[in-house]
Amino acid sequence: MLGAEDFIEETVEDLRSRIQGKAIIACSGGVDSMVAATLASKAIGDRLLAVYVDNGLMRKGETEEVEGMLRDMGINYRIASAGQEFFDALKGVSDPERKRKIIGEKFIRVFEREAREFGAEYLVQGTIAPDWIESGDGVRDTIKSHHNVGGLPKDMGMTLVEPLRDLYKDEVRDVARLLGVKASERQPFPGPALAVRCLGEVTPEGIAIVREACFIVEDEIRKAAEAGKMEMPWQYFAVLLPSRSVGVQGDRRAYGRTIAVRAVASVDGMTATYARIPLDVLDAISVRITNTMKDSVNRVVYDITNKPPATIEWE
Secondary structure, three states, rough: OOOOOHHHHHHHHHHHHHHEEEEEEOOOOHHHHHHHHHHHHHHHHEEEEEEEOOOOOOOOOHHHHHHHHHHHOOOOOOEEOOOOHHHHOOOOOOHHHHHHHHHHHHHHHHHHHHHHHHHHEEEOOOHHHHHHHOOOOOOOOOOOOOOOOOOOOOOOOOEOOOOOOOOHHHHHHHHHHHHHHHHHOOOOOOHHHHHHHOOOOHHHHHHHHHHHHHHHHHHHHHHHHOOOOOOOOEEEEEEEEEEEEEEEEOEEEEEEEEEEEEEOOOOOOOEEEEEOOOHHHHHHHHHHHHHOOOOOEEEEEEEOOOOOOOOOOOO
């Protein structure tokens, strides 16, 4: 890759020449989409509309946080509420690949509606190298279809523009820091959101459980890192497993769900090692999750698998 400063200059000029008219950008609030939005905004100004889709699958407080970042960036933006559409489309679906492709297509349909209203002919995405590498093609195996690659419908009615396509996550962060993007140090969050952390069928009940569990994991790890107990992992979250197990509440039998905690150290997401979280931090996470959700969760486990052989996300 070019140096970050040269990359910014060349990419802005390239976007200015390629986008002849209006464009929308899919903005999730993550570093990839926020960097792409900043570059596109520098290139075409008010001809860009950033669209954040509230799909009902986001983390606790995510929509409000992302709206604040978009407002501070000073670019046109719109929040598209489409939660029921996504839950309806995912009903009865448990296969991870089908989930990702359904979510990818649903995103595009929402963006197409917003594009028609705005009069945009171009869709800018923050696709980076690991997205298309892991999604596979005729040469590479599909590890998992990223929603912004494998989920794109063939009849998409917009021209796709991907200014970060050849960058890896660490390179995107370098660009973000130089641009002053607030999301530069934000941990990665999957495009399909909590749908791939709710194993099996995606339901509003399951998403509510994993949303609260993710919040607890993030909060406890952040507090432990700030207290000097551990280094901040590259990515850290909770996963809701589809199975139930027997437990005890007081003197009665309980039959509840299991939460798996996942935290990894990485540079670019292509490989990762599990984070060595102190036992007292894991204990705090487990106690808080089971106390907060005692009617639904009775077991917490910690994933100590590296990538490879595992991926970072479970689906």
